[in-house]
Amino acid sequence: MSRGVAPVPDGSVGHGRPRYDDSQLQVYGSAIDADTGELSYLAVLVDGVASMLRDAAGQVAAARQALAGSTVWAPATGRPAQTACHLGQLDVLGVARHAADVADRLRAAANAYAEAEAAARDTCVLRVPRTSGITQPALLRGLPLLGLTGLSMLVRGQWTPSDPQFGYFLEEVSWTLTGGDLYPDWAPKAEDRTQLLATVASGLVTSNITIKRGFTPTGVEIERMWRGYDLSSGGAGPVNVHGAADVGDLNAGMADLYYGLGVPAGTIRLDRVTGANGEVFWQVYIPGTDTQVELGERETLGPVGAAIANDVPQDWATNLQVFTGQENPVQNGVVDALAAAGVGAREPVLLAGHSQGAMVAMAVAASPLVQQRYDIRSVATFGGPVGHMRTPEGVATLNIEHVDDLTSGLENTPNPVEPNRTTVRRDIAASDDPADAGVHSVAQAHNLPAYQRTSEMIDSSDQGPITSWRAQSADVLAGDTATVESYYYVLRRERWRQ
Numbered sequence: 466m467s468r469g470v471a472p473v474p475d476g477s478v479g480h481g482r483p484r485y486d487d488s489q490l491q492v493y494g495s496a497i498d499a500d501t502g503e504l505s506y507l508a509v510l511v512d513g514v515a516s517m518l519r520d521a522a523g524q525v526a527a528a529r530q531a532l533a534g535s536t537v538w539a540p541a542t543g544r545p546a547q548t549a550c551h552l553g554q555l556d557v558l559g560v561a562r563h564a565a566d567v568a569d570r571l572r573a574a575a576n577a578y579a580e581a582e583a584a585a586r587d588t589c590v591l592r593v594p595r596t597s598g599i600t601q602p603a604l605l606r607g608l609p610l611l612g613l614t615g616l617s618m619l620v621r622g623q624w625t626p627s628d629p630q631f632g633y634f635l636e637e638v639s640w641t642l643t644g645g646d647l648y649p650d651w652a653p654k655a656e657d658r659t660q661l662l663a664t665v666a667s668g669l670v671t672s673n674i675t676i677k678r679g680f681t682p683t684g685v686e687i688e689r690m691w692r693g694y695d696l697s698s699g700g701a702g703p704v705n706v707h708g709a710a711d712v713g714d715l716n717a718g719m720a721d722l723y724y725g726l727g728v729p730a731g732t733i734r735l736d737r738v739t740g741a742n743g744e745v746f747w748q749v750y751i752p753g754t755d756t757q758v759e760l761g762e763r764e765t766l767g768p769v770g771a772a773i774a775n776d777v778p779q780d781w782a783t784n785l786q787v788f789t790g791q792e793n794p795v796q797n798g799v800v801d802a803l804a805a806a807g808v809g810a811r812e813p814v815l816l817a818g819h820s821q822g823a824m825v826a827m828a829v830a831a832s833p834l835v836q837q838r839y840d841i842r843s844v845a846t847f848g849g850p851v852g853h854m855r856t857p858e859g860v861a862t863l864n865i866e867h868v869d870d871l872t873s874g875l876e877n878t879p880n881p882v883e884p885n886r887t888t889v890r891r892d893i894a895a896s897d898d899p900a901d902a903g904v905h906s907v908a909q910a911h912n913l914p915a916y917q918r919t920s921e922m923i924d925s926s927d928q929g930p931i932t933s934w935r936a937q938s939a940d941v942l943a944g945d946t947a948t949v950e951s952y953y954y955v956l957r958r959e960r961w962r963q
Contacts, residue, residue, distance in 0.1 A: 733954050
């Protein structure tokens with residue numbers, strides 16, 4: 466685990482923003498040169514070298530004994546030969562001991578790094594041990610924690626619990642509703658009750674709401690919005706006129722799709738960036754949940770059903786689908802947009818997502834079909850529950866979360882520590898930034914303005930895992946002389962054909 470403890474020197478970052486102190490950031494992940502698995506593997510290899518050297522020393526000792534038997538016949542040459550063998554044996558044994566010491570140090574480094582990372586991950590989840598063989602009512606287990614949570618909220622000055630606390634409560638509800646200790650071990654997903662409950666809920670929503678409202682479960686239609694920004698509605702035009710150069714730019718680019726730029730709900734954006742040397746790469750922005758409650762002429766399910774599954778596919782039905790690893794319309798829409806925009810197989814792609822879009826970005830990047838067709842180089846997520854999602858192979862992954870943001874803690878599962886995955890967390894309640902003083906609830910902690918401040922701290926940081934992600938993502942981050950062509954695609958759920 467890497468922790469910032471001192472201010473970063475002043476200077477500009479990205480497109481001219483000031484530097485920030487990164488000491489508020491909790492960073493864990495594996496930098497390029499700190500892969501615990503690789504360290505352990507190297508230790509095994511070095512152990513093998515030490516063993517071979519010891520065998521070689523034994524062979525030299527055997528040669529010395531053979532010489533001893535013939536030295537009486539040729540003492541002038543035999544004694545020097547024995548001495549040379551003895552010195553050679555000592556040298557080889559010395560190298561063997563040194564190799565064994567290196568192997569021990571490699572193992573110690575791997576263990577120390579793993580322990581530090583485990584300690585960091587433990588701050589992201591909450592566990593209360595269950596007594597084996599005894600069914601424990603969730604109420605009895607939850608009441609003491611509820612009191613402690615309330616005290617924690619009071620001390621923190623927050624109106625909502627931290628994401629580990631909320632994730633635990635969700636896990637307890639899932640445990641109770643899926644049968645608790647009485648649920649059979651052979652049942653699907655029996656070890657992860659939250660995932661099991663979400664899968665069941667997704668099936669019920671699909672059959673009772675999505676299909677009844679006339680939508681296909683996973684189909685999507687995309688339409689390119691040729692007019693771009695609707696400046697007549699108060700929009701100020703694109704923020705990243707040269708493309709995103711850093712995490713702060715990615716967050717600001719995501720905000721373009723949320724706040725008053727005249728783009729319809731359900732819009733994603735693909736930026737085709739051309740660098741100073743003519744190289745082409747893509748930056749894809751995927752926003753989060755956007756519920757619509759407009760009722761149709763024959764609406765029978767009321768506003769709740771309309772909010773759960775509606776024309777805009779970034780709805781709660783999709784949240785359940787992508788959370789449980791199912792095919793979903795938003796993920797399909799992003800893949801269709803990559804093809805419609807003409808993204809080349811050798812043109813590097815960065816995916817950025819917020820909330821639901823964070824899960825979608827991770828799912829798209831991990832899709833074998835997408836990896837066969839496109840060069841997904843990097844992923845950056847903001848405020849998404851992605852701890853249970855696998856790290857896309859060969860993709861530099863940066864997950865940004867707030868301790869105060871309940872959304873990022875829904876899965877109550879720590880993000881994996883892997884060579885190409887970095888997690889950055891910040892506790893807004895502990896921040897001394899005046900701009901954070903007004904953040905008291907999950908909604909405020911989940912919104913992009915708070916993540917913008919965290920992003921700028923990340924851009925000012927030189928902590929190892931962050932610089933590792935930055936280095937791996939260099940081919941999909943823009944410079945000040947880059948040019949951008951933006952492609953806006955509006956996603957709509959596909960309806961059953963009559």
